[in-house]
Every structure is written in structure tokens, then in C-alpha cells.
Amino acid sequence: MQFQTLENQTINELCNLFNAAFADYLVKIEMTPxxxxxxxxxxxxxxEHSVGIFSDGKPVGFIFHALRDSASGKMAYNAGTGVIPKFRGKNATVRMYEYILPKLAKYGVKEVVLEVIDKNPPAIKSYKKVGFTILHELECFKGFPDISSPDKPLIVEESADKFTPPDHFWDWQPTWQNTTQTVLRSGQYKTWSILRGNRAIAYLTGNPGSGRIAQFAVDPDQRWKGLGTSLFCHFAGLSSNTPMVINIADQAGQTQDFLKAIGMTPFLRQYKMNLKLQ
Ligand SMILES: CC(C)(COP(=O)(O)OP(=O)(O)OC[C@H]1O[C@@H](n2cnc3c(N)ncnc32)[C@H](O)[C@@H]1OP(=O)(O)O)[C@@H](O)C(=O)NCCC(=O)NCCS
Known part of the structure; x- marks a missing residue:
């Protein structure tokens, strides 16, 4: 078995590898190039900062890493780990980390973060062996709201890049895939907001094609008036797929209670884990 970074693989090769490794995953995921x-x-x-394990020159496992600067320094996010079934049971994940972590540290990465489904012992065991620890738990919700909006405030739609989320609305920080950076770079998201004068007092950012809601928040002074319910009902009416919100931290109890109250169902729990490199 050899190890190599992944910049020389084509998107088609990486897509085939991803789908082969995730074919028996707990949640159905199938990627196209x-x-x-x-x-x-x-x-x-x-x-260049992601790693593959190779057998006879063919990639049979991978860890994708995303990189960003944060207030506390360079961060890496594990954007996917997989080993195709025939090559499991040989600690491939641990060995890929042993290869790539010194390179990440040399590049100045201070911390690696990831999320893992709580019912995935091989992954959790591998990450713990590498030194990752659990920071907190996250809940994922899906479903159509089963209550109707109390009244119908005017909701304004704009492309997500025209909207700056007022982060003092936030009780919790979105995980990597739901950050404003990810939303803006994707180009697939729109934002719906409720205005008071020309100021947003509530907003929801989602992808109406996939049903994924990346962010939603109501001004702390404007809560308990049904604005969040109105935004969810509005989005559900436009979405081609079942609305889904992933990775709400358990500390965000009020948000989780709101999602349950409007009829969304918790369907998956994840651990957020991290590893400090320096
Ligand atoms: C997670 C995954 C990458 C790990 O593959 P791997 O590196 O080959 O891991 P291994 O099979 O060597 O197992 C790692 C550890 O988990 C243990 N393990 C494996 N299956 C297990 C199970 N069902 N229950 C408990 N422990 C298990 C192994 O015994 C090993 O621990 P040990 O060294 O103490 O014996 C692989 O299972 C996979 O590709 N799964 C599908 C995609 C996925 O889940 N990705 C992770 C998303 S966060």
C-alpha cells in the first residue's frame, strides 16, 4: 500500500472512489463528478492536502481536507473519509492520517475538525486512535413543517450573495458545510428574509433544489412571533425535496425545540470532533 496526496487524480476517479467507499454507508449518498x-x-x-491510499497504483481509500483561515489560525476540515470494503480492517484511516498530519502541521494547520455519525464505530475508533476527541453532539432534522404559518409576513427572496447574515442573530455557530463561506462559494443557495423597514429581522438560507437549509435565524428581539415558522413554511413550499437541517449543536436547545415544534423530525446524530496540531 502506498500513500499520496490527491492533486493528480481526476474528478471522475475521485467520484468513483467516493461512491465505492460510501456504497454501504448508513445514509444513502451518491455523488456525480x-x-x-x-x-x-x-x-x-x-x-494537495488530501490523501489517498493506493494498491497497484489505484486509489482504494481517501481523506479529503478542506482548508480555511480562522481567527485562531489555519483550520482543516475532514470533508470525507472512505475506504473501499475490500481494503478495510487494516487501519487504513489511521495510516492515512499518519501520512498527512505532518504535512498539514508543516503547512501551518493548527486544528483539524470533523463530524461523524454516532452509529459509525469503525470511523469513531479510527479518529480516536489518531487523537481526535469529541467536542459536542449535533442533531440533524428533516421533514415538512406540519403547522401553518400564523400570519403571512412579506418574505423577500434574494440570491445568497446579496445577503449578509447578521451574526448577532446567531445562538450557535454553523458547521463548515453551513458557513456563509460555503454558501457563497456554492452558488446554489438563496436567502429569504422578513424585513422591518429595510432591516432584516429574520432570514433563512437554503437550497430549494436539494431541500438543504444552511442557516436560519431570527433577531433575538423578534422571537416568539412566528417569523421562523413563516420562513420554514415558505421554504417548504418552494423546495423540490424534503427540507433538511443538519448539525444543530445540542447546546442550541432552543433551536432544536423550535424544529421539533414545527414538526421536523430528528433523524441522525453526529459527534463534532477535533484534533489540535500545534
Ligand atoms: C470508516 C472507514 C473509513 C474505516 O475504514 P478502515 O480505516 O479500514 O477501518 P478499520 O476497518 O481498519 O477499522 C478501524 C477500527 O474500527 C474497528 N471496527 C471495524 N468495524 C467495527 C464495528 N462494526 N464495530 C466496532 N468496531 C469496528 C476495527 O476493529 C478497528 O479497530 P481496532 O484497530 O481497535 O481493531 C470505513 O469503514 C468506510 O469507508 N466506511 C464507509 C464510509 C464512512 O463511514 N466514512 C466515515 C464518515 S465520517
Whole structure:
């Protein structure tokens, strides 16, 4: 088995590898070369900082890493780990990390973060062996709201890049895939907001094609008036797929209670893990 970074692999090869490794995954995920490229572009995946394990010159496992600067220094995000079934059971994930972590550290990465489904022991065991620890738990919700909007405030639609989320509305920080950077780089998201004068007092950013809601927030002074319910009902009416919100931290209890109250169902729990490199 050999290890190599992934910048010389084509998107088609990486897509086939991803789909072969995720064919028996807990949640159905199937990528096309286009959707994988969109994931790489929107999440800032760097193939030079990602690693593959190779057998007879063919990639049989991978860890994709995305890189961004943050207030506390350079961060890496594990945007996907997979080993095709025939090559599992040999600690490939741990060995790929042993190869790539010194390179990430040399590049100045201070911390690596990831999310993992709580019912995925091989992945959790591998990450813990590498030194990752659990920071907190995250809940994922899906479903159509089963209540109707109390009244019908005017909702304004704009492309997400025309909207700056007022982050003092936030009780919790979105995970990597839901950050404003990811949303803006993707180009697939729109924002719906409710205005008071020309100021947004509530907003929701989502992808009406996939049903994915990346962000939503109501001004703390304007809560308990049904604005969040109105935005979810509006989005559900436009979405071609079941609305879904992933990775709401358990600390964000009020947000989780709101999603349950409007009829969305918790369907998956994840751990957020991190590893400090320096
Ligand atoms: C997660 C994945 C990458 C790990 O593959 P791998 O590196 O070959 O891991 P291994 O099979 O060597 O297993 C790693 C550890 O988990 C243990 N393990 C494997 N299956 C297990 C199970 N069902 N229950 C408990 N432990 C298990 C192994 O025994 C090993 O621990 P040990 O060294 O203490 O014995 C691989 O299972 C995979 O591709 N799964 C599908 C995609 C996926 O889940 N990706 C992760 C998303 S976060």
C-alpha cells in the first residue's frame, strides 16, 4: 500500500472512489463528478492536502481536507473519509492520517475538525486512535413543517450573495458545510428574509433544489412571533425535496425545540470532533 496526496487524480476517479467507499454507508449518498466538484469548490477542499491510499497504483481509500483561515489560525476540515470494503480492517484511516498530519502541521494547520455519525464505530475508533476527541453532539432534522404559518409576513427572496447574515442573530455557530463561506462559494443557495423597514429581522438560507437549509435565524428581539415558522413554511413550499437541517449543536436547545415544534423530525446524530496540531 502506498500513500499520496490527491492533486493528480481526476474528478471522475475521485467520484468513483467516493461512491465505492460510501456504497454501504448508513445514509444513502451518491455523488456525480459535478456534485463532487461543487462540494470541493464550496467547502474549499484542497487535493494537495488530501490523501489517498493506493494498491497497484489505484486509489482504494481517501481523506479529503478542506482548508480555511480562522481567527485562531489555519483550520482543516475532514470533508470525507472512505475506504473501499475490500481494503478495510487494516487501519487504513489511521495510516492515512499518519501520512498527512505532518504535512498539514508543516503547512501551518493548527486544528483539524470533523463530524461523524454516532452509529459509525469503525470511523469513531479510527479518529480516536489518531487523537481526535469529541467536542459536542449535533442533531440533524428533516421533514415538512406540519403547522401553518400564523400570519403571512412579506418574505423577500434574494440570491445568497446579496445577503449578509447578521451574526448577532446567531445562538450557535454553523458547521463548515453551513458557513456563509460555503454558501457563497456554492452558488446554489438563496436567502429569504422578513424585513422591518429595510432591516432584516429574520432570514433563512437554503437550497430549494436539494431541500438543504444552511442557516436560519431570527433577531433575538423578534422571537416568539412566528417569523421562523413563516420562513420554514415558505421554504417548504418552494423546495423540490424534503427540507433538511443538519448539525444543530445540542447546546442550541432552543433551536432544536423550535424544529421539533414545527414538526421536523430528528433523524441522525453526529459527534463534532477535533484534533489540535500545534
Ligand atoms: C470508516 C472507514 C473509513 C474505516 O475504514 P478502515 O480505516 O479500514 O477501518 P478499520 O476497518 O481498519 O477499522 C478501524 C477500527 O474500527 C474497528 N471496527 C471495524 N468495524 C467495527 C464495528 N462494526 N464495530 C466496532 N468496531 C469496528 C476495527 O476493529 C478497528 O479497530 P481496532 O484497530 O481497535 O481493531 C470505513 O469503514 C468506510 O469507508 N466506511 C464507509 C464510509 C464512512 O463511514 N466514512 C466515515 C464518515 S465520517
Amino acid at each position: 459535478e456534485s463532487l466538484q461543487d462540494k470541493f469548490d464550496s467547502e474549499n477542499v484542497s487535493l
